[in-house]
Amino acid sequence: xxxxxxxxxxxxxxxxxxxxxxxxxxxxxxxxxxxxxxxxxxxxxxxxxxxxxxxxxxxxxxxxxxxxxxxxxxxxxxxxxxxxxxxxxxxxxxxxxxxxxxxxxxxxxxxxxxxxxxxxxxxxxxxxxxxxxxxxxxxxxxxxxxxxxxxxxxxxxxxxxxxxxxxxxxxxxxxxxxxxxxxxxxxxxxxxxxxxxxxxxxxxxxxxxxxxxxxxxxxxxxxxxxxxxxxxxxxxxxxxxxxxxxxxxxxxxxxxx
Amino acid sequence: xxxxxxxxxxxxxxxxxxxxxxxxxxxxxxxxxxxxxxxxxxxxxxxxxxxxxxxxxxxxxxxxxxxxxxxxxxxxxxxxxxxxxxxxxxxxxxxxxxxxxxxxxxxxxxxxxxxxxxxxxxxxxxxxxxxxxxxxxxxxxxxxxxxxxxxxxxxxxxxxxxxxxxxxxxxxxxxxxxxxxxxxxxxxxxxxxxxxxxxxxxxxxxxxxxxxxxxxxxxxxxxxxxxxxxxxxxxxxxxxxxxxxxxxxxxxxxxxx
Ligand SMILES: Nc1ncnc2c1ncn2[C@@H]1O[C@H](COP(=O)(O)OP(=O)(O)O)[C@@H](O)[C@H]1O
Ligand SMILES: [Mg+2]
Numbered sequence: 001x002x003x004x005x006x007x008x009x010x011x012x013x014x015x016x017x018x019x020x021x022x023x024x025x026x027x028x029x030x031x032x033x034x035x036x037x038x039x040x041x042x043x044x045x046x047x048x049x050x051x052x053x054x055x056x057x058x059x060x061x062x063x064x065x066x067x068x069x070x071x072x073x074x075x076x077x078x079x080x081x082x083x084x085x086x087x088x089x090x091x092x093x094x095x096x097x098x099x100x101x102x103x104x105x106x107x108x109x110x111x112x113x114x115x116x117x118x119x120x121x122x123x124x125x126x127x128x129x130x131x132x133x134x135x136x137x138x139x140x141x142x143x144x145x146x147x148x149x150x151x152x153x154x155x156x157x158x159x160x161x162x163x164x165x166x167x168x169x170x171x172x173x174x175x176x177x178x179x180x181x182x183x184x185x186x187x188x189x190x191x192x193x194x195x196x197x198x199x200x201x202x203x204x205x206x207x208x209x210x211x212x213x214x215x216x217x218x219x220x221x222x223x224x225x226x227x228x229x230x231x232x233x234x235x236x237x238x239x240x241x242x243x244x245x246x247x248x249x250x251x252x253x254x255x256x257x
Numbered sequence: 258x259x260x261x262x263x264x265x266x267x268x269x270x271x272x273x274x275x276x277x278x279x280x281x282x283x284x285x286x287x288x289x290x291x292x293x294x295x296x297x298x299x300x301x302x303x304x305x306x307x308x309x310x311x312x313x314x315x316x317x318x319x320x321x322x323x324x325x326x327x328x329x330x331x332x333x334x335x336x337x338x339x340x341x342x343x344x345x346x347x348x349x350x351x352x353x354x355x356x357x358x359x360x361x362x363x364x365x366x367x368x369x370x371x372x373x374x375x376x377x378x379x380x381x382x383x384x385x386x387x388x389x390x391x392x393x394x395x396x397x398x399x400x401x402x403x404x405x406x407x408x409x410x411x412x413x414x415x416x417x418x419x420x421x422x423x424x425x426x427x428x429x430x431x432x433x434x435x436x437x438x439x440x441x442x443x444x445x446x447x448x449x450x451x452x453x454x455x456x457x458x459x460x461x462x463x464x465x466x467x468x469x470x471x472x473x474x475x476x477x478x479x480x481x482x483x484x485x486x487x488x489x490x491x492x493x494x495x496x497x498x499x500x501x502x503x504x505x506x507x508x509x510x511x512x513x514x
Contacts, residue, residue, distance in 0.1 A: 055385045079391060087389040093382040111391030156390075 004030045005064070006164060006196040007052060012061035013220075014047055021047050023220030024061065029164075034190045034197045036207050036228075038242060039217035040251065045200045046090055048217065049166045052198075053085060054078050065164070083111065086162035090169050090200075092149040094141035100152050101127070101137030107160040126155040131181055147174045154182065158189055165189060167199040171206050183209045204243055207231075216242065218251070281473050285403055288395045295401055302405035306367050306464075307412055313366055314359045318417035321354045322346055322424030330433050342433070343443035346425030351452045355418045356410075357504050360463035363410065364496040368471040371402055372492035375475025376485035384476070399476065403468045410464030411457040418456065455511040462507065463500050470496035 007029040014022040021044035029035045039045050050056045052063055054073060063071045070081050086107075094103050102109070104126050105119035114122075124134045130151035141149055150173055157165055167186060171179035183206050189195045190210075201207060207214060208228060215225040216239050224236045231243060241249030329345045375398060378384050387394045422444060429435040471492045478488040 050385070053389060055388060082389055082391045085389060087386070089382045089386060091382060093386040095378075095383055095386070096381075106392070107390040110397070160390075 006031045006033075006066065007198070008064040009048075009052070010062050010064075012048075012051060012063065013059045014044070014051055014056065015059055020220055022051070022058070025217070025220070025222055027215060027222055027225070029196050029198055031196055032190060032194045034186065034199065034210050034212045036199045036201060036211035036214050037217055038201065038207060038214060040242070041202075043217050044220060045217055046168055049087070049168060049198065049200070053087060053166070054081060084163045086157035086160060086165045088150075088153045088157040088165075088167045088170055090172075092141070092146075092153040094149055094152055094156070096141050098140075099137065100132075100139050100141060100144070103141065103152060104137075104155045104159050106156065112160060122159060123155070126159050127152070129158075129185060130155045131178060147178065150174065151178075151182070154185070158185075161193060161195075163195055165195050165197045167197065167201075169200055169202070171201060171203045176205075179203065179206060180209070186210045204245075207243075277477075278473060281476070282469060284395055285399050285469065285472065288393070288400045289403055293396070294404075295397060298397065298401040299404055302401045303409050306363070306402075306405050307409035310359075310363050310366055310409075310413055311416065313362045314413050314417045315420045317358045317362050318350065318355055318421035319424040321358055322350055322421035322426075323428045325349055325354070325421075326425040326428040326433065330429075339433075340443060342429060343425065343435070343440045344447045346429075347422050347444045347448055348452055350421040350425070351418050351448070351456045353456075353504070353508075355414045355421055356456045356459040356463060357500065359410065359414045359417045359460065360467065360500040360504075361497055363406075363413065363464070364467045364470075364493055364500060367406065368467045368492045368496045369489050371468060371471030372475035372478070372489040373485060375472060376478030376488040379476060379478045380480055380482075380484060394476075399472045402472055403465060406464035406468035407461050408464070410460040410467075414456055414460035415453075418453065451511070455507070458511075459504060459507050462503055466499045466503060467496045470499065 005028045007027075009025050009027040012022050012025040013020070025048060027035075027037075027048075037045050037048065047056065051058045052065075054070065057072060061071070062069055065081055065084070068077075070077065073081060094100075095106065098106070101120055101123040104123035105114075105116070108114040108119040108122060109116060120137075124137055127134065127137055132148065132151055132155070136144070136148070136152075141152065144152065150170065154167070154170055157167070170182050170186065174182060186197060186199065187210055190197050190212075197210075199206075199210060208231075211228040213225065213227050214231055215222050216236070217223075218238055224234055224239045226234060231239070234240065237250045241251055247253065325346050326342055329342050330339060333339050333341050333345075375384070378398070384394050384398070387397055426437075426440055426444075429440045430437050474488040474492040474495070475485075478484045
């Protein structure tokens with residue numbers, strides 16, 4: 001059992017009422033590795049991340065972080081997990097009552113008890129890294145475009161330099177050039193800072209650029225997992241259909257015409 | 258058989274809802290008495306609840322006092338007991354109308370705002386984001402609201418009492434032709450310490466109930482805009498009903514004999 005796994009999921013199930021979303025997910029994220037999870041929308045990718053973070057409790061299965069069982073961790077054990085993790089939410093989830101810079105500095109001020117002036121400096125620097133000028137810091141999230149909100153969310157997720165970072169669709173809604181800037185930023189977090197990253201994306205250019213390994217979630221299970229070099233020769237019809245974006249194939253969309 | 262099963266299911270649902278609510282209340286209260294306390298947020302809530310509710314509460318109690326003087330005058334005139342008008346006004350305002358009217362108005366204003374704000378934060382994942390930034394949402398969101406409402410409602414009611422009594426005085430002196438000095442004299446003569454204090458204790462309980470309902474329904478809001486709307490309605494309705502129930506119970510407690 002002695003591996004380099006930063007996060008290990010085994011047999012994770014999660015249902016909402018009669019709807020089974022995760023049906024036994026086994027997945028491993030290694031130290032200082034960038035893992036990308038792909039899969040159709042509504043397959044439970046966001047739910048997967050929330051289970052790892054403990055924002056939702058799995059119905060069964062186990063989740064280990066740094067070798068410790070955190071499946072049902074509460075209180076200080078959960079707080080210790082949160083201290084290690086940063087998260088970019090799919091919808092941004094910015095605090096709309098706080099100005100942008102305070103959003104970015106939130107984890108530093110509240111979590112790490114840094115003084116506000118210093119936290120503000122770091123926040124403005126992180127904003128710069130996601131391509132936002134310092135003036136944006138004083139605005140409220142509602143005054144920003146969707147793509148800008150996403151980048152603020154990203155700056156917030158990496159501000160505390162967490163060991164584990166979750167990016168839920170980081171490049172969705174960005175123009176191709178800005179998307180590439182964000183890709184570079186994610187690579188930098190992993191390569192330079194040594195963080196483990198789990199990224200969800202539909203953007204194949206992004207997958208090829210940032211992934212060390214790729215896992216595909218389909219019908220509640222990881223149906224394929226391998227290095228990004230193996231992606232084109234996966235030999236898996238589902239993966240092939242997904243990465244080439246074909247309507248015809250084993251994955252049937254429920255549409256009527 | 259299905260009928261019995263339906264009753265059983267309803268009963269179990271009721272039990273689990275009660276349990277969830279009790280757990281929420283216990284957690285909320287325990288966070289109120291344990292450090293740390295977010296002073297900045299507490300002050301902001303106190304200003305929001307206390308200061309900005311003043312116009313609503315002032316207007317309500319002003320007209321309540323005025324109509325009370327008018328009504329009791331026409332009633333008491335039939336027994337030649339017009340002298341009791343001032344006493345009736347001050348006792349009704351301090352013991353009943355001040356706290357109840359202020360409570361109901363604040364439930365509409367503040368309880369609804371709390372439920373809508375927390376509900377929106379829930380559905381846009383801002384509450385999840387708080388957790389991932391190592392901040393306890395109970396401490397950050399709920400404690401300041403509970404404390405502020407419990408502390409500010411008595412202040413509001415005290416101001417409302419004065420304004421209500423003043424409303425009665427205006428009608429008494431300028432419309433019903435009482436001698437100002439006599440009116441004030443009659444107001445003071447029969448007023449006891451307990452009349453005011455019981456009203457203020459009621460106000461504190463109402464404040465707690467309003468914030469608890471607003472926070473509970475907002476915090477557990479269902480997904481989507483409809484979920485937030487439902488949470489807001491439930492918060493106002495349940496707070497209003499609980500205020501009337503607690504008003505009866507507390508009156509019984511204070512003035513049993
Ligand atoms: N809190 C929730 N309550 C009920 N159903 C949920 C909840 N969160 C997610 N779901 C359902 O789980 C499924 C997967 O959602 P999600 O993980 O957001 O998909 P995606 O893979 O696009 O990120 C969806 O069908 C969604 O309706
Ligand atoms: Mg998603």
